[in-house]
Amino acid sequence: MKPEIIPSGAALGAEVRGVNLAEPLVDDTREAIIDAYHQHQAIFFRGQTLTDQQLVNFSAIFGKVIADHRPRDYYPELDTDMPDLVDVVSNVSIDGKPIGALGSGEAIWHSDTVPLPNGALILHALEIPTASASDTRIANTQAAYAAMPKEMRSRLEGRALIHGRQDYSLVKQDGASEIDPSQSPGPWFPLVRTHIATGKKGLFLGRRGDCYIVDMAIDESNALLEDIWKHVTQPAFVWSHAWSVGDVLVWDNRCTVHSRGAISEGRRRLHRTTTAGEWPR
Numbered sequence: 001m002k003p004e005i006i007p008s009g010a011a012l013g014a015e016v017r018g019v020n021l022a023e024p025l026v027d028d029t030r031e032a033i034i035d036a037y038h039q040h041q042a043i044f045f046r047g048q049t050l051t052d053q054q055l056v057n058f059s060a061i062f063g064k065v066i067a068d069h070r071p072r073d074y075y076p077e078l079d080t081d082m083p084d085l086v087d088v089v090s091n092v093s094i095d096g097k098p099i100g101a102l103g104s105g106e107a108i109w110h111s112d113t114v115p116l117p118n119g120a121l122i123l124h125a126l127e128i129p130t131a132s133a134s135d136t137r138i139a140n141t142q143a144a145y146a147a148m149p150k151e152m153r154s155r156l157e158g159r160a161l162i163h164g165r166q167d168y169s170l171v172k173q174d175g176a177s178e179i180d181p182s183q184s185p186g187p188w189f190p191l192v193r194t195h196i197a198t199g200k201k202g203l204f205l206g207r208r209g210d211c212y213i214v215d216m217a218i219d220e221s222n223a224l225l226e227d228i229w230k231h232v233t234q235p236a237f238v239w240s241h242a243w244s245v246g247d248v249l250v251w252d253n254r255c256t257v258h259s260r261g262a263i264s265e266g267r268r269r270l271h272r273t274t275t276a277g278e279w280p281r
Contacts, residue, residue: 002028005036005043010239012140012256014040021048021058021248030061037062037120038198042138042251044241048124050248052086055124055273059085062120062250063275068112082271089123090269100269107260109139109233110207111253112274113163115187117204118253119277125247129266135240138251138258142202144232145192152231155224156203161191164210181212181221188214193280195255202255203232204280232257253277 004017014036019029036043050058059065065085088100112118128134145153162184191213193204205211208229213221241249251258254277 002032003036005032005040007040008239011143011237012041012138013239013241014043016043016045019045021045022050022054025058025061034061037250037252041140041142041256042239042241042249044247044249046244047246048248049246050124052082052271055122055248055271056083056085058248059120059122059273059275062122063277065273066118066276068118068272068274085273087272087274088269089272090127090267091263092127092267092269107258108208109137109205109229109257109259111205111257113187113189113206115163117189117277117280119275121251121253121258122273122275123247123249123270124272125243125245125249125270127267127269128243128245128247129263129268134260134263134266134268135242136249136258136260137238137240138256139232139238140202140256141205141232141237142195142200142255144234144237145202147236148231152227156191156228159191160188160214161204161206162186162188162212162214163206164212180218181210182218184210184212189280193254196278196281200255203228204254205229205232205257208257254280 001018003019006015006017008014016033016036019025019033025033033043056065067084068087090098090100092099112121123136162181163186164181164184189204189206191204192201194201205228211225212218213224216224241247
C-alpha cells in the first residue's frame with residue numbers, strides 16, 4: 001500500500017501515514033514520499049522509533065547526506081555509535097556544557113547555507129517540551145513569491161543577495177552589534193531561484209536582518225528586504241509543526257525559510273541530518 005498523505009490545509013505541510021521509517025522503503029513508497037515532499041515542501045511522520053543510522057538511511061532518499069554544523073563541544077560519550085552525519089539540536093546541558101546546538105534561544109527566520117545551501121533538512125524528535133514555543137515554523141517562499149505584488153516582484157528579478165556573514169549565529173540576541181551587510185564575504189545567490197526538481201520560482205532569503213541586495217544603497221536594501229520578510233512570514237504562507245516525541249520532520253531548504261520561538265522550560269533534543277543542495281539558479 002502507498003502511504004496516506006494528509007495535507008495540513010496551510011500553504012505547505014503534510015502528514016505521511018502508514019510508513020515505518022526504520023524499515024527499508026520499497027520503490028512505490030519512496031516515490032510517494034518524494035512526490036509529497038516536492039508538492040508540500042514539508043512533510044512529517046508520527047511515532048517513529050529510529051536509530052541514528054536508520055535516520056541517515058531514510059534521509060538519503062532526499063539526496064546525499066552530508067555533515068553540517070556538529071557542535072565542537074558535543075559529548076561523543078553520550079552516544080559512541082552516532083554517525084558523523086548526525087547533529088544534535090538541543091537545549092540540554094551536562095556538567096554545564098551543551099550537548100547540541102541552538103539551546104533555548106529564539107531561532108530567527110532563516111534558510112541554511114554552509115556556504116552551499118542545504119537541500120533537505122530532517123529532524124527526529126527524542127525529547128520535546130510541552131510549550132508550543134518549541135514548534136518549528138516554516139514559510140513557503142514559492143507561494144509568497146507567486147502572491148507578491150507585481151511592482152515588488154519586478155524589483156527582485158535578476159538581483160543577487162549576499163547571505164550575510166558566514167559565522168553568524170541563528171539565535172536571536174539582544175543588543176547585537178550592527179554590521180555593514182554590503183561588506184559581508186558572501187556567499188552570493190540569486191534572490192529569486194528556480195527549483196531544480198519542480199521548476200517553480202521562489203525567494204531565497206538567507207537570514208532575516210543580515211543580508212544585502214547587491215548594487216543597492218544599504219538603506220534601500222534593508223527596507224526592501226524587510227518588506228519581503230514581512231510578506232513571506234504572513235500567516236497565509238506559514239505552517240507550524242507541533243512536535244511530539246517520535247516525529248520525523250522533513251522540509252525543503254531550497255524553497256522555504258524556518259524559525260522557532262524561545263523555549264522557557266523543558267528539555268528539547270532532536271537529531272538532525274541534512275542533504276547536499278545545489279548552486280541556486
